Amino acid sequence: MALSKQVTPTSSLNRFMAWAKAAGYHVGEHPAYGGVTAAVHTAGSWHLDGLAADINKNGPRERVDLIHAMTVARSFGLAVIFARDGVVGVARNHQGHLHVDVGEWSNYGAGNVRSTRGDAKVWALQGAVHLDGADRDNLYGPNTDKRLYALAASSAHGGGRHPYGAQFTQDVVGARQDGKWGGASRSAHDDAVQDAQRALGVRDDGVWGPATDKAWRLVRKAYGR
Structure with missing residues (x-):
């Protein structure tokens, strides 16, 4: 070859x-x-x-x-x-x-x-939660899952929580990591959700709701999470 x-x-x-x-x-x-x-x-x-x-x-x-x-x-x-x-x-x-x-x-x-370029859906999801470089590897592993969990948890549907701290969630959504979850962080969150929705193939309205959550959990199940 x-x-x-x-x-x-x-x-x-x-x-x-x-x-x-x-x-x-x-x-x-x-x-x-x-x-x-x-x-x-x-x-x-x-x-x-x-x-x-x-x-x-x-x-x-x-x-x-x-x-x-x-x-x-x-x-x-x-x-x-x-x-x-x-x-x-x-x-x-x-x-x-x-x-x-x-x-x-x-x-x-x-x-x-x-050759396959890996799992295109996982690649897109990793981009949505701002993984890059060596960490954006097409493989749905613990790091990818943790960041998507933080994205889901910080939505209204997820209870507006930050299970790993606000700064970690800000890193996930690409906002300034100052630990203060304000308007700029919420706007970045909605943009990240929209990117994730496009990767998941659901309506990209920037709101993490039941349909988005279900699509994400199906991906998690496929990778044994």
Whole structure:
């Protein structure tokens, strides 16, 4: 598979590798994880630039574990190569390990396909609650859930509460973090709610009500929250 342009932040790859390591996978062929084998990955390889890595996990469930890792990698918006569906093209050389990179093409075993950019709904929700940089990773995790909970709780429907403090809620909505929940904070809150509603596919009136709350809880349920 010819290398293409980078479409996913390097930080997303770094976060995925950290997840894989913590989950018991072996992360290799990356400068920060044991270096790169020059005889295998020659000049021009993204492995040498820290833009790709190989994932292994030996054991009786190796294939199942690698398919799970592939799913997680895709949720981060990463390109993957693994012989899940066959051995067409470069997938034939990736039957015992998973390749991940920041490019635009994946191969699940049946030929090249454009890579997913992760969960578009989660990406949009993370933007609504002002996550950025390495924290905006397409993955609905504890940080994303906490910020959306704060957004919901601070609405009239949620009781106008600030479970993590007013300053935290102000950070969530993109307002000045002075701890004083006034008109500017309320206006920023309504704008953030409107962005979240667009991500959730409900009426974007800037008011967090029952329909918005239900749509958000369905997303939470889908991610085991």
